Structure formats: structure tokens, C-alpha cells
Amino acid sequence: MNERKFEIIIHATGAATCNRLINSLQKVIVPENFTAEIQLVEGAEKYFAYDTAMRASDAKYKIYLDERATIVNENFLLELLKIFNADKKIGAVGTSGAIKLSTHGVALNSAKRAPKNFYDYAEIADGFFFATQYDLPWRHDLFKDNFFGGQAQCVEFKRAGYKIFIGGDWISLDDKNFALDVDARNIFLDEYSKDLFPLVSVIIPTFNRPKYFKEALDSALNQTYRNIEIFISDNSTDDATERLIETYDDARIKYFHHKNFDAHDNWNFARDYNNPAAEFVNWLMDDDIFYPPKLEKMVEVYRNNPDVSLVTSKRHLINADGKVTSETRTPFESSVKIDGEKAGKIFFSNFENYIGEPTTVLIRKKFLRNGDLCWHDDERGFFNLVDVSTWCQLLSQGNLFFFNEILSCYRAHNETASVWKYTAPLVAIQLAKLIKSAWERKIFLKTQKDVYDSIISWFKGPGLSGFLASVTRNYYGAEFETLKKYYVTMAQALVDGYKLELPPVEYSEQDAIKKIR
Numbered sequence: 001m002n003e004r005k006f007e008i009i010i011h012a013t014g015a016a017t018c019n020r021l022i023n024s025l026q027k028v029i030v031p032e033n034f035t036a037e038i039q040l041v042e043g044a045e046k047y048f049a050y051d052t053a054m055r056a057s058d059a060k061y062k063i064y065l066d067e068r069a070t071i072v073n074e075n076f077l078l079e080l081l082k083i084f085n086a087d088k089k090i091g092a093v094g095t096s097g098a099i100k101l102s103t104h105g106v107a108l109n110s111a112k113r114a115p116k117n118f119y120d121y122a123e124i125a126d127g128f129f130f131a132t133q134y135d136l137p138w139r140h141d142l143f144k145d146n147f148f149g150g151q152a153q154c155v156e157f158k159r160a161g162y163k164i165f166i167g168g169d170w171i172s173l174d175d176k177n178f179a180l181d182v183d184a185r186n187i188f189l190d191e192y193s194k195d196l197f198p199l200v201s202v203i204i205p206t207f208n209r210p211k212y213f214k215e216a217l218d219s220a221l222n223q224t225y226r227n228i229e230i231f232i233s234d235n236s237t238d239d240a241t242e243r244l245i246e247t248y249d250d251a252r253i254k255y256f257h258h259k260n261f262d263a264h265d266n267w268n269f270a271r272d273y274n275n276p277a278a279e280f281v282n283w284l285m286d287d288d289i290f291y292p293p294k295l296e297k298m299v300e301v302y303r304n305n306p307d308v309s310l311v312t313s314k315r316h317l318i319n320a321d322g323k324v325t326s327e328t329r330t331p332f333e334s335s336v337k338i339d340g341e342k343a344g345k346i347f348f349s350n351f352e353n354y355i356g357e358p359t360t361v362l363i364r365k366k367f368l369r370n371g372d373l374c375w376h377d378d379e380r381g382f383f384n385l386v387d388v389s390t391w392c393q394l395l396s397q398g399n400l401f402f403f404n405e406i407l408s409c410y411r412a413h414n415e416t417a418s419v420w421k422y423t424a425p426l427v428a429i430q431l432a433k434l435i436k437s438a439w440e441r442k443i444f445l446k447t448q449k450d451v452y453d454s455i456i457s458w459f460k461g462p463g464l465s466g467f468l469a470s471v472t473r474n475y476y477g478a479e480f481e482t483l484k485k486y487y488v489t490m491a492q493a494l495v496d497g498y499k500l501e502l503p504p505v506e507y508s509e510q511d512a513i514k515k516i517r
Helices: 015-025 046-056 076-086 148-159 182-196 210-221 240-245 263-271 294-304 340-350 386-395 423-441 448-472 478-495
Strands: 002-011 035-041 059-065 069-071 090-094 097-100 120-122 129-132 163-166 171-173 199-206 228-234 253-257 278-283 308-318 324-327 336-338 362-364 399-411
Touching (some): 015 035, 035 046, 090 148, 210 240, 240 253, 294 362, 294 399, 308 340, 423 448
Parallel strands (some): 199 228, 228 253
Antiparallel strands (some): 090 129, 120 163
């Protein structure tokens, strides 16, 4: 290996273009006691040509130049040498690139691109100028002639323990239009997503509905975001879902079947799953559906917004047959990031769950309370309201990002918890407990006017609907009796300094409704 030699490697496809680059190289100043030579390589497969040239050269420093580039700084070799000498862990240097690669996998279109005159470490260096001080094989087995080969080389250097650096403003590029090779992007994401992007745990609890479950599972497996695992907790009384799982050959699936579990055992088993390697978790109810770009878009928001603790979106409502019946209403007219406190106040002002069901939201785990769902112990009660309680916890930790784009489906049918006769009074009860928590902690409800308005909204909304639903369904169990007591307590609070001394909840449907813990 010649420690004092630069090899400038150009993949040549057009003589005129190469001549312009070579003429600019003639003016470059070579550092004292160093030599530099130009090697033109040909052939349709650019990265095979690069690899062949690399192996044929004894130079320590190799510079791979796009033939459309022109050198605009005659001292770039000296500046490049200073960068390499400053940190021996720098494996490659580029003149442009992505500080952080976006989840769609295209450095040229990434949200966090290196600005002009950027001089620092980055995730991906563009391949128009790519200088190395160590030799690693080019992945010509995966890429032939597109910019993903250059991106792949950056990840290969990182895999080998080296860093990527974006240096000086050394080149200009005549043609900056590059066609996206979708197949190559898919290959790149399949190979490198685990190196570049955080792991997402998708958690699916399921029971005795393999048809819906298959649609849900397929929607998770078909995500454009690759770095996921799928944890399935199944308490089906038969083996239909287990036989279905056996038809899948995908290492991302972790499946557990517990015939002896009741609904809450199954929910708890799923809820207790906590892979420390996963930064995010997204619940997927076994009758709901993800649209393909859901996780890709939501992870990208988190990566670029450390202040965001909750990412959600609009969703379709579908019926038992999967037909879209409507889309959810939203208080926002476009995609927006808003203060978490404000987002919580919107909910407590009308109790409309615009944030969505468990399927809708991607959760950054570090914002959960002790890694668990729900706001605090008093809100751990029922899985038919665990989502709203969790959203309160997340919004108390940071801001909300709302996609005014439909990224998932919620299926409404006659087997959902919302149609159970005791659900409406229980929801009203739990929402009253959330009011109490928000008021006592002075989160979302900070003033007497805040709590007054929220209690009035509770009476007009979930309190009334819970009462009427019980009467309409001829249900007068313990949950209904508890709700009647809450009516009295909530009314008394309006005239007694807003002291919410809520009585304990009583349950009559012990086989179906009981505390989760």
C-alpha cells in the first residue's frame, strides 16, 4: 500500500464529459511528497468497475468521481488529507450528503441534508465525490449503476466501524437530475434498514378471528418500513390462527398461543412485551389494518422532531367486509405539529378521540409511564379506554404531530367492544377519572374554568351517552349504578370547589370486564 498516493477513479461513459472533469483535475495541486494518478474505468456496471479499479491500485487514498463533476478547488487534495489525518476512524469523505437518511431511503431527498459548507460527520455521503482511506469491497452484487451503490458503501464503512464525513465545497455538478430506481431502493432498504433505522415492535393481540387477523398481519408485513418485529399474543380456543401462522416464513413474526388465557390475560401478555432493542411500539388490533407507508412516515417524524411524543393520523372506518364507510373527523385542516398541552385541552374540551384507537398511533416507548400503557395507576382499568389514557400520558411528555393523511383503518363491526352493553357507561366513568387526574395534576386542566368547561362537556357528551346507551340497551348493571353515582359527584364538584371525590367503580360483568392488573 502506497501511503503517499492518490488514485482518482472515474467511471467513464461519455468522452466529452470526462474531458471536462480531467481538464479540471489537471489544475489540482498535489501535496508535497505525494503522487496522484487518474484511472478511467469503463463498463455498464459502475460498481463492478469501481471494485476492480480499487483492487488494482496500490494507493492508500482513492477518490471516486462522477464523470459529470468538475473540480472547483485546486487545493482539495490537501484539504482532504487534513480531514483523514484528523481522525483515523473516518473511512470516507464526500462533498454532499444526508446528515440523517430519511426513512424512504433516498439520500438526495432526505429531510436532513448537509447544507452548503457543511463540515462534519454525516450518515450518508453522495457518490458524486467519494474519497476513502481504507478499501472495502463495493456491493456490485446488489447494485449496478445508480446512486444506491454509493449509499450502500457508506453503510458498509459504518458496519466496519468507520465514520462518514462531509468536507469542503470541492466540485460542481452539471446534471443533478437522477431517476429513482425503485427496485434498487427496495434492495437497499432490505439490506440496510436494520443498520440505519430504529426497530418498531408491532403488537397484535388476537382471538378467534383468523380472517380479520390475516388482513391485519399482512398489512404489518407489507409496510414500506422494514425494521419491524411482530409480536402476536393469541388466546383463540381453536388452532385456526396457529395453522395460519405456519404458512408464513418470516423471521420478524413472534407468535404465542395460550388457549387457557381469557381476554385480559391475553391483553396483559401482549402489553408486557418489551423488547429493549425497540425504540417504538405500535399496537395493531386484529381486525384493523395499516396502510403500507404508515410506519415509514411516522418514524420519520420522530427522527426529525425529538420534542414530539405522539404521532397519529386520520384513519378510515371500514365495515365487517372491509369496505370504507367514512373517514374520521379531525380538528386540523392539514398535517401539523402542536403543543402537547394544547392537544390535550382539545380532547378534554369535547372528549372526541381525534387521536385515534391503539392501531392509529406510533408510540415512542421512552415517553410511556414506566414502559407501561396508561397515565398512572388509577387509569389502568379497561382495555376499552387504555388508548385515551395512554395518549394523555404521551401528551403530558411532549408535542403531537398529526398527519392529515389516512394511514390506517379502524374496523367497526358487531364484535367490537364498543357494542358491548356495559361499554358506554364504563367509558363515561373512565373519562371522568381522566378529568380528575388532569385537574389534580394541573395538566391540560389548569384553571377552574378549564375544569368547569370539561365537566360540562362530560355531562353533554360521554356522561349522557353512557346513561342513554344503558337505558336503550336495557342494561342496569353495576356499571350503570356507578355512573349514576358519578353524575351526582360531578355535579357536586361544580358547586363545591371542583373537588372530584369519585366513588370506586363496581362491575357486574366479571367474566368480560375486570381490572387489567
